[in-house]
Amino acid sequence: MHILDTSAFIHEYHTDEPTASIPLVREELEGEHAFRFDADEGAGMHIHIPAEGTVEKIGRAAVETGDANELSETDTRLLAAAFELDGVLVTDDYAMQNVAEHLGISVDVIARDGISEERAWIFQCAGCGREFDEHHERCPICGSELTRKNPN
Numbered sequence: 021m022h023i024l025d026t027s028a029f030i031h032e033y034h035t036d037e038p039t040a041s042i043p044l045v046r047e048e049l050e051g052e053h054a055f056r057f058d059a060d061e062g063a064g065m066h067i068h069i070p071a072e073g074t075v076e077k078i079g080r081a082a083v084e085t086g087d088a089n090e091l092s093e094t095d096t097r098l099l100a101a102a103f104e105l106d107g108v109l110v111t112d113d114y115a116m117q118n119v120a121e122h123l124g125i126s127v128d129v130i131a132r133d134g135i136s137e138e139r140a141w142i143f144q145c146a147g148c149g150r151e152f153d154e155h156h157e158r159c160p161i162c163g164s165e166l167t168r169k170n171p172n
C-alpha cells in the first residue's frame with residue numbers, strides 16, 4: 021500500500037501498488053490535481069481516517085525529532101495513516117521523511133533526493149547564537165527560542 025501525499029498528486033506520481041490517502045489531501049488540491057485524486061478514488065484508492073491515538077503518537081514523535089513545527093495537520097495525519105496501514109509513504113517533504121524514519125515507516129521520495137539516514141539537524145539560538153545538536157524548547161543558556169538550521 022502506498023500512502024499518497026499532496027505532492028504525489030501534483031507531481032503525477034504513478035504506482036501499480038494499491039494506494040491510499042486522506043481527506044485533508046483532497047482539500048489541498050485544486051483543478052486537475054483534485055481531479056486526479058477523484059479519479060484515483062474512483063479507481064479504488066483507499067481513503068483512510070487515522071485514529072486520534074495514532075495522530076497523537078505521530079505528534080509526540082515529531083517533537084522528539086524536532087520536526088513538530090514543520091508538520092501540518094495534513095502531514096501528521098498522513099504519517100498516522102502510513103503507520104496504521106503499514107504502508108509506504110510517498111512524499112517530497114523532508115520533515116515528514118525524518119519523522120517517518122524515526123517511526124520505521126518506509127518512504128518513497130518524489131521530486132527530491134531523500135535522506136538515507138535520520139537527519140542531524142542543528143538548532144541555533146535566536147538570542148545568543150549558540151548551536152545545539154539536540155532540540156530544546158528554549159535555549160538552555162539564555163532562554164530564547166531555537167531555530168532549526170540545515171546542517172549542510
Ligand SMILES: [Zn+2]
Pocket residue numbers: 145146147148149150159160161162163164
Ligand atoms: Zn541562547
